[in-house]
Amino acid sequence: MAEDPEEGMLSWDETVFRDEHVFEIDYVPEVFRHRESQLQTLQYALRPAVRGNRPLNAMVRGPPGTGKTTAVQKLFGELGAQTGVRTVRVNCQHDSTRYAVFSRIFEAIFDYEPPSSGISFKKLFNQVTDKLVEREEVLVVALDDVNYLFYENEASDTLYSLLRAHETHAGAKVGVILVSSDLDLNVIEELDGRVQSVFRPEEAYFPVYDRTEIASILGDRVKAGFRDGAVSTELLDRVSEFTADAGDLRVGIDLLRRAGLHAEMRASPVVEEEDVDAVSEEAKHLHLARRLDGLTENERALMEVVADHDGERAGDVYEVFSERTDLGYTRYTEIVNKLDQLDLIRAEYESLEGRGRSRVLSLEHDPGAVRERL
Ligand SMILES: Nc1ncnc2c1ncn2[C@@H]1O[C@H](COP(=O)(O)OP(=O)(O)OP(=O)(O)O)[C@@H](O)[C@H]1O
Numbered sequence: 001m002a003e004d005p006e007e008g009m010l011s012w013d014e015t016v017f018r019d020e021h022v023f024e025i026d027y028v029p030e031v032f033r034h035r036e037s038q039l040q041t042l043q044y045a046l047r048p049a050v051r052g053n054r055p056l057n058a059m060v061r062g063p064p065g066t067g068k069t070t071a072v073q074k075l076f077g078e079l080g081a082q083t084g085v086r087t088v089r090v091n092c093q094h095d096s097t098r099y100a101v102f103s104r105i106f107e108a109i110f111d112y113e114p115p116s117s118g119i120s121f122k123k124l125f126n127q128v129t130d131k132l133v134e135r136e137e138v139l140v141v142a143l144d145d146v147n148y149l150f151y152e153n154e155a156s157d158t159l160y161s162l163l164r165a166h167e168t169h170a171g172a173k174v175g176v177i178l179v180s181s182d183l184d185l186n187v188i189e190e191l192d193g194r195v196q197s198v199f200r201p202e203e204a205y206f207p208v209y210d211r212t213e214i215a216s217i218l219g220d221r222v223k224a225g226f227r228d229g230a231v232s233t234e235l236l237d238r239v240s241e242f243t244a245d246a247g248d249l250r251v252g253i254d255l256l257r258r259a260g261l262h263a264e265m266r267a268s269p270v271v272e273e274e275d276v277d278a279v280s281e282e283a284k285h286l287h288l289a290r291r292l293d294g295l296t297e298n299e300r301a302l303m304e305v306v307a308d309h310d311g312e313r314a315g316d317v318y319e320v321f322s323e324r325t326d327l328g329y330t331r332y333t334e335i336v337n338k339l340d341q342l343d344l345i346r347a348e349y350e351s352l353e354g355r356g357r358s359r360v361l362s363l364e365h366d367p368g369a370v371r372e373r374l
């Protein structure tokens with residue numbers, strides 16, 4: 001028989017993956033390593049809820065990609081299965097006002113969205129708490145990426161309503177977990193005094209994973225996601241090293257998936273170094289892409305303007321921006337501050353000859369990379 005030139009090559013319907021889904025962002029891993037002490041702290045805080053009592057509040061902090069959201073998902077998976085406990089995780093990047101947060105809570109409790117015609121916050125709040133009391137349920141709310149509530153100046157009001165629900169509604173039992181990945185933000189200090197006095201959370205810190213931890217976690221993912229032999233130990237080491245340099249596990253997971261797709265494109269049944277090299281540039285910009293995805297239209301517009309006017313004075317940038325958006329200077333300044341806090345731009349005071357001090361806006365990333373992803 002003649003030798004098949006295609007031997008050792010993938011055909012169209014063949015794949016290097018066993019289960020590509022394990023590389024997607026919403027996947028909750030089966031094994032969750034290296035976070036035992038953090039999980040213990042959170043379990044300790046939430047335990048009273050299982051007995052029908054108000055849990056302790058908790059605060060989760062740590063850089064991006066360190067397992068904070070996953071920890072909450074794992075815990076809520078267990079806790080939500082208990083009768084008498086209702087768990088709700090709110091993604092504050094998308095729901096960044098008090099009203100939006102309570103709409104999510106309403107939806108979780110009633111299984112449908114609140115009327116879009118718009119009811120007052122008070123009504124929304126009353127319906128939520130009345131239902132909880134009626135059902136004798138303890139509510140545990142995780143405000144994930146709570147830093148976004150701070151950027152919008154909504155954090156204190158939101159927390160105030162949640163933490164004092166039992167005062168306005170006898171019998172309401174609510175516990176709160178705050179999750180923040182902005183290490184420059186001092187959550188407690190930034191809250192109003194009236195909220196500070198009732199918020200004394202248990203704290204869990206999620207440090208970045210070191211290289212060995214990354215290798216073990218990515219190893220699990222490779223086993224679950226790739227066919228046997230598709231990814232060698234050496235290749236896994238290389239990906240782990242790259243991931244440790246980036247400091248975010250998500251980069252490694254994304255890199256594995258992209259490298260797998262790249263290998264398939266070459267019809268190779270094995271993922272090689274060249275596949276990793278070919279896609280690593282894109283994986284590196286994962287943070288940037290994620291941050292940009294969460295922006296509103298006006299915020300994106302400002303990113304575009306700054307990309308075209310990198311390093312210019314805030315006043316001059318505003319001239320261009322206002323032509324595009326009709327927004328006033330106050331709102332403009334708010335957006336500048338938010339983008340600054342998100343590390344997308346830098347807004348720094350510089351003395352200008354004869355003109356006093358003015359802020360100068362510059363991009364934190366390469367303008368080309370930003371434009372490409374907007
Ligand atoms: N210990 C772990 N074991 C397995 N997978 C993990 C672990 N920690 C994190 N991951 C995975 O890494 C990715 C990022 O984790 P996660 O979303 O929980 O991070 P995060 O701390 O919430 O990040 P961010 O602050 O950016 O929201 C997810 O795909 C998650 O499944």
Ligand SMILES: [Mg+2]
Binds near residue numbers: 068069070144
């Ligand atoms: Mg998260």
